[in-house]
Amino acid sequence: MVKDSTYIDLLPYCVISNNEGIANEELGRLEEAERLYRQAIKISTKISAFYDLATAYSNMGSLKEHTGDYRAALEWHERAMAIRKENSLVLGIAQSHNHIGGLYHVLGDLQQAEYHMAESLDISKENGYAQLILETAEPLKMIYAGKGDYAGAYEVQELQMQASEEILNKESLKNQERLKAKYEYELEKQIEVKNRRFRETVYRFIFVGLLLLFVIALILFLLQKSKTRQSELENENIQKEKLLLQKELDYKNKKLMST
Numbered sequence: 001m002v003k004d005s006t007y008i009d010l011l012p013y014c015v016i017s018n019n020e021g022i023a024n025e026e027l028g029r030l031e032e033a034e035r036l037y038r039q040a041i042k043i044s045t046k047i048s049a050f051y052d053l054a055t056a057y058s059n060m061g062s063l064k065e066h067t068g069d070y071r072a073a074l075e076w077h078e079r080a081m082a083i084r085k086e087n088s089l090v091l092g093i094a095q096s097h098n099h100i101g102g103l104y105h106v107l108g109d110l111q112q113a114e115y116h117m118a119e120s121l122d123i124s125k126e127n128g129y130a131q132l133i134l135e136t137a138e139p140l141k142m143i144y145a146g147k148g149d150y151a152g153a154y155e156v157q158e159l160q161m162q163a164s165e166e167i168l169n170k171e172s173l174k175n176q177e178r179l180k181a182k183y184e185y186e187l188e189k190q191i192e193v194k195n196r197r198f199r200e201t202v203y204r205f206i207f208v209g210l211l212l213l214f215v216i217a218l219i220l221f222l223l224q225k226s227k228t229r230q231s232e233l234e235n236e237n238i239q240k241e242k243l244l245l246q247k248e249l250d251y252k253n254k255k256l257m258s259t
Contacts, residue, residue, distance in 0.1 A: 010046065013040075014043050021033045022059060030063065030067060041053060054083035080099075091132075094127070101115070130164075133162075
């Protein structure tokens with residue numbers, strides 16, 4: 001295996017190449033999808049990223065199946081299976097059995113199709129892969145029914161119904177969680193709005209209170225200033241009256257002395 005730093009640097013490109021390949025395949029750009037899958041294979045092989053390498057092999061198989069080249073598709077899926085078995089990638093093994101079984105079913109080899117689909121179903125049942133059970137159950141049920149094994153078909157039907165119910169329950173639980181999250185989000189928004197309005201109201205009261213205090217202080221200041229001015233005027237009047245009295249007294253004294 002290459003150095004850790006190279007592994008860390010290149011690993012995202014395995015995922016990106018695989019994902020872009022899938023996107024191009026869905027858009028009908030099959031040549032570009034194959035180029036990207038081969039690029040993912042090259043990078044994954046270089047850094048020994050076995051999970052991504054098996055995914056790229058499986059994607060190539062699905063691409064060849066898309067183009068109608070079922071034999072080539074089978075080879076790619078078998079290569080993916082080998083990698084997954086070597087590295088104990090359980091979900092991947094079940095998926096590979098499902099793909100290979102489907103291809104054998106298309107090619108008319110019902111014995112091999114039944115074997116691989118039954119293997120996929122057993123692994124999925126053991127590990128609780130409900131979605132994969134649904135994908136495998138329908139064609140396997142048709143094979144059992146086709147050869148007259150109605151007991152086997154009924155058993156697969158039961159597993160299919162249980163898986164479907166489990167998926168519905170999970171989806172229902174997810175919906176409940178989403179609704180709960182949405183409700184909590186809306187509630188938080190309402191609380192935030194109420195808190196903001198409360199803060200705004202408090203700030204208004206504080207502002208009005210400070211404004212009133214300022215007005216009161218200004219009125220008191222003006223009253224005090226008015227009183228001070230009035231007192232000064234009264235003192236000035238008293239001084240004037242004293243001065244007039246003094247002048248009048250002086251005048252009378254002078255008059256008296258003159259007399």
